Amino acid sequence: MTRRTRLSVAAGAALSLAFLAGCSSELPQPDPEPTAETAPPVLDGDRLDRILTETAATFQKADEAKDPEALAARITGPALEVRQAEYRLAEATGGSTAPSPVTTATQVEAVAATYDFPRTAMVITQVPEGANLPLLLTFAQPDARTPYKLWGWVELFPGIETPPLIHPDTGSQQLAPDSEGLIATPAQAVERYVDTLNKQDSEYADQFAGDPYKDSSRKAITDLDSRIEAAGDASISYAVGDDAPQALATADGGAIVLGELSSTQTIKKTVPGATLTVGGEIGALLGQDKQVRGTVAGVSEVLVAFYVPPAGGDAKQIRPLGAKTVLTEVSRNDAEAPAAR
Template sequence: MKARKAVAGLSLALTSGLLSACADEVPQPQPAPEPETPPAALDDQRLGRILDEIGQSVARADEAGDAGELGRRVIGPAQETREAEYAVAEATDGETGPSTLITDPQVSAVAASEDWPRPAMVVTEVPDGENLPLLLGLTQTSPRTPYALWGWVTLFPGIEVPQMARTEAGSPVVAPDAGGLAVAPENVADQYAQVLADPDSDRAEQFADDPNAQAWQETVSALEEDIGEFGEVSTDAAGTDTDPLALATADGGAIVLTEMRWELTVSKTVEDAGLTVGWPFDVLLDDPEVDGSVTATFERTVAFSVPSADAEDSTVRPLGVTEVLVDASRDDG
């Protein structure tokens, strides 16, 4: 019995020694090196599915003429714009329908970020019956919310959208208050609004000319000519409290998608005069006659190319706009 115990003990000792020797040779797992930049938040396949679902949501809502059908895939300024377009369509008995909105991608860029919100931007194909592509702004606001359409613009004729990183690489997210740019993203709308409200503003040199600003200057001038000495026209514009979306471009600048409001007011200045107004006031007002003043309010989603602060040319270029009439009111006091 004792011999057996000794052999067993020797066997155990040999086994322990072999295991000890083997343990010294077992390779240890090495952690992967930290990437220099965060990975892209989306790949082309996932982005394609998201765009398809957004397109289906918009199609359902357009068919019903009801913004409630947009669901979770359309939020923020995009939801507000579509809701206002449905209201205008109803007020005009369908004569003015919602703008064409497609999601077929031509070029896209997504956030390279480990934080939220995570924006993405897509230049679409040219919609059927139209001449110009759209720029869509998408965002995922938190880990538990789906990507959704935040806003869109129709790009201006002949405009060149600055180069962004391809989807597989991802683009750095630019914070609303980011420095290093000619204008911080959160300030772009307010500064552009000053130019719209007053073309002679000191801010005018900061922004390149664009068709939208020119069109509204012509609208104001034509309205002033129509009402003549019986009234006066005033405008007011400002950015909203909604944070913009911004992604970095390859040249160190950013594409900024932001929201603003613009008001157009006609006030009667000759008490006994008969003064009536047409578009845009008569779209949502039952009576086009002005006793005191009438105001039309528009919502605009505007895209800008904002250069870096040290760029040779620091001019901010508007890239495109979507605009909708959201309200008309009167003050007969």
């Protein structure tokens, strides 16, 4: 007989009557600590410093060995693709193209304030040694078991004015790709920007302020097309990247958004019997045979940062803040050679 059964038998009918009469004492109720209405910042200063230090050490170790596998400890997503591509270009060009300078020494820091995942942190850096402009670095933590890793970075445009960020002691609102309250959601900002790159008469053209990346890309492809017009033509197209954008709220209710896209530059031979060759980075990745018989296509990874203003405010345009692009792969299709006349 268990202790519980012995107690029940000993108490007899009197205990039963006590329960029937409603004379039992109430069971104690849990009294949990109240949940804060505002989520705390996801990182304190010491933890953010440790992430930055370990990221810098990862870059140093991998860069010295040009070892793509060594990057994975603290670098992920588009940032990983960018650095791996820079290693391939350095090898293909015999070192004349070097990986871009990166620093984690910061000027401004911002971290998400949320209980949920994924989580984001952004920093504006000092000017890296060997460079002329500071960087915007974005770190992401997809889940509790994965450490923060560098997700992407851009070089800020010359003279750009960055929006006011929220101090990391308070934390910034973590924004999803479809977050509203802005003149465009983070995902829409990237999608519409791509549309303006593909079409100069895009319906979204007026929603974006001008930016050096768009201007230089258009000029580069126009100049190339002019140089090869005796034998072929050159064109470029853009697409939204596979990774959803990262976004944090700014102090004025807007957002900094870092989005991934890709560009495909196509060089096409259009004149039968003409000779068309390519140089530069595309030529380097093509290898020994640099002749274009049909088409040659170079795909680049592109990251662009935006300031997206809050809905209902005075600002009506999305401002590109910086960009980063690197050639990732080259392919050729000789079957598209022009037919002999």
